[in-house]
Amino acid sequence: MMAHVLIDELVQEAAAQQRALFILVPLLFFSLVLLPLPLLLRSLASSTRTRSRARRDSDDPLSEFPSPPRRLPVIGHLHLMGALPHISLAELAFRHGPEVMLLRLGSVPTVVVSSPRAAEAVLRTHDHIFASRPRTMVADIIMYGATDSCFAPYGDHFRKARKLVTLHLLSATKVRSQRPARVEEARLVLGRIREAAAANAPVDMSEVLHSFVNDLVCRFVSGKFSQEEGRNKLFRELTDINAALLGGFNAMEYFPILARLFELFSKVACAKAKAVRKRWDQLLDKLIDDHATRLMSRDRKDDAVTTEQGDTDFIDVLLSLQEEYGLTRDHMKAILIDMFEAGTDTSYVTLEFAMAHLMREPHLMAKLHDEVRRTVPKGQEMVTEDDLTNMTYLKSVIKETLRLHPPVPLLIPHFSRDACNIGGYTIPADTRVIVNARALGRHQSYWEIPNEFLPERFMDGGNANNVDFKGRDFHFLPFGSGRRMCPGIHSATVTTEIMLANLMYHFDWELPVGLKKEDVDMVEVFGITVQRRQKLVLVPKIA
Numbered sequence: 321m322m323a324h325v326l327i328d329e330l331v332q333e334a335a336a337q338q339r340a341l342f343i344l345v346p347l348l349f350f351s352l353v354l355l356p357l358p359l360l361l362r363s364l365a366s367s368t369r370t371r372s373r374a375r376r377d378s379d380d381p382l383s384e385f386p387s388p389p390r391r392l393p394v395i396g397h398l399h400l401m402g403a404l405p406h407i408s409l410a411e412l413a414f415r416h417g418p419e420v421m422l423l424r425l426g427s428v429p430t431v432v433v434s435s436p437r438a439a440e441a442v443l444r445t446h447d448h449i450f451a452s453r454p455r456t457m458v459a460d461i462i463m464y465g466a467t468d469s470c471f472a473p474y475g476d477h478f479r480k481a482r483k484l485v486t487l488h489l490l491s492a493t494k495v496r497s498q499r500p501a502r503v504e505e506a507r508l509v510l511g512r513i514r515e516a517a518a519a520n521a522p523v524d525m526s527e528v529l530h531s532f533v534n535d536l537v538c539r540f541v542s543g544k545f546s547q548e549e550g551r552n553k554l555f556r557e558l559t560d561i562n563a564a565l566l567g568g569f570n571a572m573e574y575f576p577i578l579a580r581l582f583e584l585f586s587k588v589a590c591a592k593a594k595a596v597r598k599r600w601d602q603l604l605d606k607l608i609d610d611h612a613t614r615l616m617s618r619d620r621k622d623d624a625v626t627t628e629q630g631d632t633d634f635i636d637v638l639l640s641l642q643e644e645y646g647l648t649r650d651h652m653k654a655i656l657i658d659m660f661e662a663g664t665d666t667s668y669v670t671l672e673f674a675m676a677h678l679m680r681e682p683h684l685m686a687k688l689h690d691e692v693r694r695t696v697p698k699g700q701e702m703v704t705e706d707d708l709t710n711m712t713y714l715k716s717v718i719k720e721t722l723r724l725h726p727p728v729p730l731l732i733p734h735f736s737r738d739a740c741n742i743g744g745y746t747i748p749a750d751t752r753v754i755v756n757a758r759a760l761g762r763h764q765s766y767w768e769i770p771n772e773f774l775p776e777r778f779m780d781g782g783n784a785n786n787v788d789f790k791g792r793d794f795h796f797l798p799f800g801s802g803r804r805m806c807p808g809i810h811s812a813t814v815t816t817e818i819m820l821a822n823l824m825y826h827f828d829w830e831l832p833v834g835l836k837k838e839d840v841d842m843v844e845v846f847g848i849t850v851q852r853r854q855k856l857v858l859v860p861k862i863a
């Protein structure tokens with residue numbers, strides 16, 4: 321009940337914020353476009369002068385870098401970024417800097433790494449130098465001063481948060497202990513699909529898979545009963561708003577001077593981030609308070625909160641480690657938001673892309689059906705995690721999906737803490753570095769027929785048979801590598817494998833009447849994760 325009241329309040333508040341923005345947008349247009357015109361023109365002229373000065377300045381190490389021509393005053397290379405920056409960057413790199421290339425995004429120099437050799441130099445050889453993150457205003461607001469693990473700059477706090485996340489929230493042991501939760505959540509999803517199959521009805525697989533992963537993360541974070549209280553929907557809504565803000569284009573990041581000139585601009589741009597932070601605050605404060613009260617009232621002896629127990633959720637774990645790790649309430653909230661942000665869309669889009677590819681290639685779907693149904697005896701209620709061990713084709717399908725569609729194709733931007741030479745070019749301290757994981761996964765010198773979906777390449781006899789995504793093969797980095805590598809890799813792997821295996825075990829799949837396999841397209845939409853533009857609607861048939 322409390323949760324319903326809370327949700328109502330939050331929904332009303334969102335409507336109020338939208339009204340406020342409605343008034344602010346015209347104001348913003350006036351202040352941004354009309355008022356500053358003379359200033360912009362002056363700044364344009366001075367930027368052109370500065371640029372020619374920089375060219376002459378042989379002391380500027382960045383002037384040595386290969387860089388695309390057609391850099392414009394003020395906006396630099398921003399106009400070369402299309403709607404899909406990971407693809408634009410790969411094309412630009414191919415022509416202008418296949419190893420490393422410099423772009424000026426607004427006033428921010430950004431080094432783009434597109435070859436496995438340069439990626440290894442950044443993420444392994446000089447990992448300690450590139451292990452920081454650039455500060456962004458939105459992440460600072462949403463993530464409590466970037467005190468989470470994703471956006472924290474390198475330093476003591478980051479090391480502490482990272483240790484906590486890898487050892488206590490996402491370790492292989494913790495992930496194993498979450499087996500029963502995964503089975504239960506998968507069973508619910510399969511039940512929904514079975515009902516649709518019985519009615520010969522189509523299923524919105526994008527929605528079903530998104531809910532599955534969201535419900536699972538909610539359960540890991542706040543316990544078994546979150547769904548019954550209707551919180552999962554709210555978590556999902558807030559996670560989506562965060563993703564839009566963190567992944568969206570924020571002019572202030574590229575034109576910091578504007579932020580200082582126009583306070584209103586800066587206020588409006590931050591208003592959404594502050595509003596969503598407030599809603600996270602209300603939700604997470606309540607959950608943490610409830611957990612703390614429950615913990616206090618428990619007999620600690622009977623119900624010790626050990627970090628490796630399956631039934632302890634992340635909030636329990638954080639409360640139990642609060643003193644040891646010196647965590648404030650804000651630190652805890654930042655880390656919990658990370659779990660939603662990093663854990664939900666990534667796994668769900670992988671499942672969706674995998675299913676979409678299999679629908680386009682029925683002979684591959686047949687091969688996967690065959691492997692799963694040969695491995696698991698007929699009549700078993702579910703495929704279990706023990707059954708997955710020998711499913712090599714299933715694992716290859718997931719690898720191939722991650723190769724072609726890494727959900728975070730440019731990783732999260734890295735930031736140099738010191739000057740460092742990469743491939744003969746000096747990257748100065750405090751420079752943004754982007755590693756184009758998608759370009760690495762389609763690199764023509766490392767992959768045969770790189771744009772084709774061919775899971776066989778990862779099987780025995782295939783030319784990528786020994787290649788894995790654990791951060792050691794620098795042409796295949798869907799989870800990154802080194803100190804900032806994804807700590808959720810175990811959780812993500814088992815979540816995607818168990819769901820895909822069960823979808824194959826229980827159902828045959830068809831397209832809705834009138835659709836052909838060629839109609840299932842792979843067009844992407846860019847954001848903090850890259851997703852399919854089209855919804856995936858399929859008709860399940862009980863096998």
Ligand code: HEM
Pocket residue numbers: 469470471482485490658659660662663664666667670726727728731732733797798799800801803804805806807808809811812
């Ligand atoms: C298919 C699923 C997933 C993929 C492909 C993926 C990929 C990535 C990538 C590329 C990064 C950035 C690495 C870098 O900047 O060098 C990252 C960071 C991160 N991921 Fe994942 N991820 C997935 C699932 C998860 C899950 C399930 C969780 C947790 C519930 C998670 C938690 C994190 C965290 C906390 C970070 C920040 C690490 C840091 O900055 O130190 N991820 N992930």
